[in-house]
Amino acid sequence: MTYFKKTLGLVAAALMLVAGPAAAAGKADTLYLFSWSQYMDPALIKAFEKRYDVDVVQNYYESMPEMFAKLQAGGAQQYDVIVPSNYYVPRLIDTGLIQALDKSKLGHLDNIAERFADPAYDSHNSYTVPYQWGDTGIAYNTDKLPDAPDSWAILFDPAINSDYPFALATDAQVVFGAACAWLGKPYDCTGRDAWKAAAREVLATKARDNFAAFNDGTPVLRQLARGNVAAGMTFNGDFTYYKSENPEAFKNIEFVVPKEGTELWVDVMAIPAKAPHPDLAHKFIDFLLEAKNGAQLSNHTYYASPNAAARPYLDDALTHPPAQPTPEQMKALHYIPSLSGDDLQFVQQLWTEVQSR
């Protein structure tokens, strides 16, 4: 059944690729955007199409590995702009799947906030331009856990939550980072001893009676709203969005940034190595770097904008926590280290070990 579903998806994607150019017959050119689903304001696409008299065709992925596999399988020649997450950027550069940006074509580059101007995953933004950013924190039910501190203790300390079901994230590095931080090490810990200690902590946590599941950041919000879990790991933007959409269900759900440190992630825009329309791709990236467009994007997605010039145009909800962390909280945020080779395999083997027991 899954294979069937996947095949159907592929067929649909292929049809879209075939239908794309046909639909674009009247326009000068077509931009192929490959991105996370529900991560773009349709009004912005319309505005871009109108300004440059082009069509934009959107394709979607649900995870970084899915995007990586599709780019490997010929996608590098099919798409003009992709939106990967920071920890996948070195992987895309090393495997030659994305091209260096021509900064002379990006007139609004100076709008990028200082914190994102020279990131660890891509020095001086040679290959990527930040799109949206956020942090990974804990969402929990204040009725069930009234005395919860702003700490990983909500998940890892049985004394804080001895009875109610809770969930951890599904990503190895995100969870090991949390365990490292809880154990008093930096969130972006590396090294086999640190990872092993983290894995032991996660195994002990998993063995607790009230551990419910490993859940992704978005599904866990629905589980929280239904009362299936009392605490879980999620993203500040998704939390803000869900809470604003359904205030009643999220009345007693709060979001905290653990003081021990947690993940800061950035989704970036990049141009695949053999993109069919690199020139148009640069125009698209620069279009989203414009102050008002950057703000419009964030106002739609509920995620923070890496665009300093966009700040005056942001909705009120985006200017304070949880969407915009306090300066204090910002100090506790770290990128996940980008791993490859033996380090990557070591962490993944540990994770398999944790999940199989």
Add this chain to the structure above:
Amino acid sequence: MADAGSGKTGWRATGHLLGLVAPGVIWIVVFLVAPAAYLMSIAFMTNGSYGLPELPFTWAAFKQLAGYGFLGWSPANLYVVGRTLVQTVLATGLVVVIAYPVAYYISRAPARLRPLMLLLVVVPSWTNQVIRAIGWMNILAPGTPLSDLAAALGLISPHMGLYPSQFAVALGLVYNFLPFMVLPLYAVFERLDTAQIDAARDLGAGVWGAFRHGVLPQTLPGLLAGTVLVAIPAFGMYVIPELLGGGKNLMLGSLVARQFAAASNWPFGAAAALIMILATLAGLVVLRRLGRRLGGDAGVML
């Protein structure tokens, strides 16, 4: 026949034969042999720094499958295989126990009602598997009547739910595969020769004896066909353990899927998939032998 070997006619016959066979052969080569060969070659390749297969060829993926990794030897993969086998056998056994009486009951019902009853068995599978699994999630979640009942009986801790759990996975598998056992069993029950049962009873067989010698051999083809239809997909099942198990008790299907995604190890994933195919073939051989021993005849074909 005499001139069949003589040059011209012989070649023409061969040509016709080839033309006749070619579409089937091409189909099998393109859609079965080529992908399988590709998968097999990946299993013997080296894992690149980002999980993609590279040369040279190596046994590394199989060593890892046997449990040798950065931590020395670990039984993690054995846990996964063991858990998968237990779930498969449990689910198949429960499906058989439920499907036997259901199929029998339907086959004895008035002829005009039978199509309707079969339809009722099949209808749930018209809905997408994922949606049905989510339905079970809502039925078994914490705070639902079923979970509260289980907590009151002391089966689970208070505040917890029947989902996510291994129990939910087993339930989901049984529910999902029931029609695949009922239909083949119904087909054999419909043709059941009741005279054999009467003869067994007349000759002094008890209920069990009559079943063992009168009913079982007759229904064996359906039972084995159903077992194959249930056990093989259950063994590699991915969706139901992922959704209903909460991702905390890894099963084989998920272990393989993970290697092509976050775990970044295509050779290991391919090696595990290869072993799964071999295990499935071994299972088929065992079932076939079992079928013969239990007194099935030529009808027991897999």
